[in-house]
Amino acid sequence: MQTAIINNQFLEKLRQLEKFVGNTPLYPITRLNTKPNVKIYAKLEWQQLSNSVKARAAFNIIKQAVLNGDIHEQKGLIDASSGNTAVAYATIGAKLGIPVTLCVPENASAAKKNALQALGATIIYTSRFGGTDEAQQKANELSLENPLQYFYTNQYANENNWKAHYNGTAQEIWNQTKEKVTHFIAGLGTTGTFVGTSRKLKELNKEIQTISLQPNSAMHGLEGWKHLESAIVPKIYDDTIADENRFVDTYEAFDLIKDAAKFEGLLLSPSAAANLLGALQLAEEIEEGVIVTTFADHASNYPEILETIL
Numbered sequence: 001m002q003t004a005i006i007n008n009q010f011l012e013k014l015r016q017l018e019k020f021v022g023n024t025p026l027y028p029i030t031r032l033n034t035k036p037n038v039k040i041y042a043k044l045e046w047q048q049l050s051n052s053v054k055a056r057a058a059f060n061i062i063k064q065a066v067l068n069g070d071i072h073e074q075k076g077l078i079d080a081s082s083g084n085t086a087v088a089y090a091t092i093g094a095k096l097g098i099p100v101t102l103c104v105p106e107n108a109s110a111a112k113k114n115a116l117q118a119l120g121a122t123i124i125y126t127s128r129f130g131g132t133d134e135a136q137q138k139a140n141e142l143s144l145e146n147p148l149q150y151f152y153t154n155q156y157a158n159e160n161n162w163k164a165h166y167n168g169t170a171q172e173i174w175n176q177t178k179e180k181v182t183h184f185i186a187g188l189g190t191t192g193t194f195v196g197t198s199r200k201l202k203e204l205n206k207e208i209q210t211i212s213l214q215p216n217s218a219m220h221g222l223e224g225w226k227h228l229e230s231a232i233v234p235k236i237y238d239d240t241i242a243d244e245n246r247f248v249d250t251y252e253a254f255d256l257i258k259d260a261a262k263f264e265g266l267l268l269s270p271s272a273a274a275n276l277l278g279a280l281q282l283a284e285e286i287e288e289g290v291i292v293t294t295f296a297d298h299a300s301n302y303p304e305i306l307e308t309i310l
């Protein structure tokens, strides 16, 4: 009974917050795209709560955990994140009054660390060498040791991650392109964006081609992305969904940040530039079509990178 009352209060707050999640605009890439019969569009995912794509997954994960009674004002969430999910959890947690504890590799950007502290999250640093894999292990351990304190939301295994994109991102792309989308191309992090969006688009039209992107080496600078061969493969990943798997070079993506600024008026993060690179390369190979990708976040999240590429 108590849980139901708490849930109702949270539900109302969640409903109020929900309108700030998703529904991002589709931006046309016109000057860098040289193919007259190919259109390229990108969802500007920084134009929502917490300024990144991860608002979608974090919101849906928290919403379902609240509905299940797994988290509330006394029992918070714990998870591992390279940055954007952490900021999304902390933002939503601050607004709902839910404690948020995050295991973060110590080499995460200063901007993200500052944002997390300002939003009142508890940060537990893990080694820079262990990356997000070690941060995941730490979050799991702490939740097992302190089950009354933490619920491990585990974005890498949580079905509500990909479902946020299945119900949100994909449906938006379908509506915004007036059902004309022919290709969806996006990088793999937790894989939620790619798996959820592709799964739904294929249901809407099985002809739509879905292409996944990964860094072309284990040591890369595409924050938020995983090189699956050398990482723990997220449980939500489904290797039957992609029609094709492609690989992107960090340096080429960084070069494109400059061109995207100059010719498209966009200040892109490394992963957004890597998605644009994949989309431009794909456009070169087809005669006509409507290619859609996502720009997870904005260059302002990475001030140190902008300084080095100018």
Ligand SMILES: Cc1ncc(COP(=O)(O)O)c(C=O)c1O
Pocket (backbone or CB within 6 Å): 053, 054, 082, 083, 084, 085, 187, 188, 189, 190, 191, 192, 193, 194, 223, 224, 225, 269, 271, 272, 296, 297
């Ligand atoms: C900057 C950035 N790009 C891309 C991604 C990948 O998105 P997903 O986790 O849905 O695969 C993330 C995920 O954290 C990210 O932070």
